Amino acid sequence: GAGVSQTPSNKVTEKGKYVELRCDPISGHTALYWYRQSLGQGPEFLIYFQGTGAADDSGLPNDRFFAVRPEGSVSTLKIQRTERGDSAVYLCASSLIGTGYGANVLTFGAGSRLTVL
Amino acid sequence: AQSVTQPDIHITVSEGASLELRCNYSYGATPYLFWYVQSPGQGLQLLLKYFSGDTLVQGIKGFEAEFKRSQSSFNLRKPSVHWSDAAEYFCAVGLPGSSNTGKLIFGQGTTLQVKP
Numbered sequence: 448g449a450g451v452s453q454t455p456s457n458k459v460t461e462k463g464k465y466v467e468l469r470c471d472p473i474s475g476h477t478a479l480y481w482y483r484q485s486l487g488q489g490p491e492f493l494i495y496f497q498g499t500g501a502a503d504d505s506g507l508p509n510d511r512f513f514a515v516r517p518e519g520s521v522s523t524l525k526i527q528r529t530e531r532g533d534s535a536v537y538l539c540a541s542s543l544i545g546t547g548y549g550a551n552v553l554t555f556g557a558g559s560r561l562t563v564l
Numbered sequence: 565a566q567s568v569t570q571p572d573i574h575i576t577v578s579e580g581a582s583l584e585l586r587c588n589y590s591y592g593a594t595p596y597l598f599w600y601v602q603s604p605g606q607g608l609q610l611l612l613k614y615f616s617g618d619t620l621v622q623g624i625k626g627f628e629a630e631f632k633r634s635q636s637s638f639n640l641r642k643p644s645v646h647w648s649d650a651a652e653y654f655c656a657v658g659l660p661g662s663s664n665t666g667k668l669i670f671g672q673g674t675t676l677q678v679k680p
Binding site: 450451478480487488489490491492495502503506538540542551552553554555556557558 | 596613654658666667669670672
């Protein structure tokens with residue numbers, strides 16, 4: 448597509464529920480990133496995919512968070528047993544290549560705002 | 565550990581006035597440097613980037629930034645602010661070399677308010 452698309456734009460859930468957030472990157476972009484932006488803060492890196500594999504998941508806060516990209520395009524961020532502290536805007540970004548010069552020129556989606564009650 | 569500091573959480577300027585947003589980074593070498601803008605309900609939009617070479621970088625929407633190695637700074641400037649520039653601005657660093665990926669470290673942001 449023309450840009451990075453994220454769905455849903457807003458998600459309200461109850462503590463303890465399971466949530467999936469979807470990202471559709473720019474067509475042809477091989478690298479995909481998930482960031483989390485808490486209120487009043489800058490985005491924080493969660494995980495990075497190069498193709499289908501997670502090249503760096505060092506930012507995932509704990510094992511309740513998991514992400515997949517089975518066909519190297521669309522990615523889903525999955526959060527189990529949600530907690531109130533998970534409330535944030537989850538941003539997805541993509542880039543044409545994964546490493547090397549220009550790899551860190553990212554195009555961001557508008558984000559999925561998650562509220563855990 | 566690498567870090568990015570934006571000392572000003574909130575700045576208010578009058579329309580037509582000049583603007584400077586500050587950014588300092590902590591890293592052992594010269595990182596790649598970025599400024600992004602985020603309007604309400606919008607994704608982050610890249611304003612400009614510095615990889616190497618000329619330390620004065622021109623970006624979109626009339627913005628420029630200057631890399632000063634001695635001060636570990638990458639301040640964003642605009643000579644004349646427009647009301648549509650009201651938004652949140654983020655400075656970010658990317659790590660060069662073998663770590664050169666889109667894993668960026670962001671500052672906490674500066675909210676710009678523009679007075680008519």
